[in-house]
Amino acid sequence: MTEAIIFWAFTAISVTAALGVVFNRSIIYSALLLILVFLSIAGIFVLNNADFLAIAQTIVYAVGMTIIVLFGIMFTGDRAMLDEPLTSVRKLVSLVLATFTFVLLIKTVQFPFSIQPASQSVIQTLMQSGSTKMLGELLFSQFVVPFELASVLLLVAMVGAIVLAKKTFADAGEMSSQQLSYSIDSGEPTKEANSALHAAASRGEVHLEEVTRS
């Protein structure tokens, strides 16, 4: 009984917060509400004995990812959302499609033919030592190849992210980015900074309007 109450409480929180993420006008509030969504879903995981998943959800999504989202928002500036009328055709079509998919998925999972209940021994182990140990054993036995490949995947993704993000003004001109940002901060770009910027702009790498505006 209490379990059901807690479950519905978490569900209500996550749905309300998710609606808030979508409908909130301020993108910062949306991002903060996203944390609430992730946390309440972590709570549902706990109710299903998936303790490891709950912790991973909290660490990776609720903390790590949303922090990055917030950083991203703060770096790019809290721009006002586009004011699209509430009843545009695009939104109506999206609404119909989303409703259709929602009903379809609900129908799908309602069907009795689904995942089998876990065996007694699995439940025993879960009660005694939690799912972390079992997951760890699986990762290092049956799934060792995907596990190792995942590390390669992360390595490549990290290298790629650095390669793509390593774009500085210094690449564009001959001078260091420190000098350049200094000159921009002081409001009057030095001669060298100006020439470097124009060289970059002529190659299409930097938009002059943006630089001068900042």
Next chain:
Amino acid sequence: MESFIPPLLMNFMVNNNVALINPEILILAVLITNLLLACSPLKKDQEFSWWLSLTGTGLALVSLGILFVNVYFPTLMDNQITIQQHGVMNVLQVDLFSWVIRTLLTLGTFFVLLLTRRYVEEKASDIPGEFYVVLMGALLGGMLMASAVDLVMLFVALETLGISSYILVGYLRGDLKSAEAALKYLLYGGASTAVLLFGLSLLYGVSGGNTQYAAIADQLQRQLAPFGHAMMPVVPVMLTMIMAGFAFKLSAAPFHMWTPDVYEGAPTPVTAFLSVVSKIAGFGAAIRLLYLLLTLFGQWANVLSVLAVLSMTIGNVVALKQQNVKRLLAYSTIAHVGYMLTAMVVFSLNGISSLLYYLMTYLFMNLGAFAVVIYFANLTGREDIQAFAGLVRKRPGLALMFTIFLLSLAGIPITAGFFAKFFLFQSVVEGGTNYIWLIVLGLLNSTISLYYYLNIVRLMVIAEPSDAVAALPAEPNSIQSISSLGVVMTICLLATLGLGFFANPAYDLSVQAMTQMAFKNVFQHIQVSAVPFPGGGH
């Protein structure tokens, strides 16, 4: 060799057939060495990373050859199909089918490396080493995709290929088109991966919590018996999601929207990589998984026929009005994916074998065409079709090679492209009268494609030289300029003609590969008499 490896590890490796994934291990070693090299003071030495990757990929090819002689050739000589254990660590099935796919992938990457050399140096000269790290990562993901027989393995391998591809597409950092292409690819790719993963999770649930294909087939077969499968709402949702996910990876219409923009914006060698290596890897994984699913849910193959017809038609019709040669090849890729999907609709042994043969020929003819495009772009800096006008006056050899690749893509006899289409459509005919309309549409589409392929040939041969061609020096000025690209073009030319002349051995090899794959993956666990299901349900 043995003395370096502790006996316990050695036992483990022998018991798990680790030797079968030697090529993958080699590629991983190259990846890591390249990464260390990029961090070292040597990083200014751009040549070295390239040579290292090329040698590594070449060694992987040699290793694949050794595997063929030692492992697969004996089973080929056996007329009886012996169920040899080719499983590696429970998640990979490294059989002859995966050998063919992996060889094609490695060969494709080898050619892409040859195409890359000057391109990366000129356009992205400040960070060349990392390019090869990411490229090797993509190859590794693709190779493991081809042998994956576990949902987790499939997904991680798919993502390794996917994420590496997004990075490669955006590699021209100053270039806005490249950035736009990478962002589009990332967003579309992320969404489609989510859909695919949802489908796979439903499959996991339906099969009672199994991730291995064999166990899934077993379980589904047992669980389906009491139910009329037509009444399960989960099956159509699951199949639609999985097919949509793969259709995106293969850029089949209507999931093709990203393809032209990404192909145009990406660095040209990367475009070649995407259009050949990614597609072959995608088909490898799709054949394995869909073979299992379509054996059980046969009538859902009709969904694939819609995808096939849409891809053929949209690809060919939109290609007609393309002005950029990279965009043209993008739409031509979509059309070819459409042809190949017709074989999956029938899903007979012959159908899938001809698909495998089609992939072999497609590798060479498409990479050959891209090699010519890159060579031409290196000479003139142009990518529009009009620039090719009158090429035969200045570079007859180049024009001749391009003509042969285009004729092969169009499916004109004596080239391999003709035999590929011939086997493909023949297998569809064998599938029964239900599929006659597919053939008719396929042939109609081939005719449409003739127009835009031959249009380039017409321009090169008949039209007056464009200003770009007119400005070319009379003869290639040095051997340096033709070295690596020339090698690719020559090999692709020989293979395009060779696979046509020696179509039979290649086709036999694909039949053998498919027989072994089908036998081991599915029929081992499912009684053949129990499938296929009657079309209308119960």
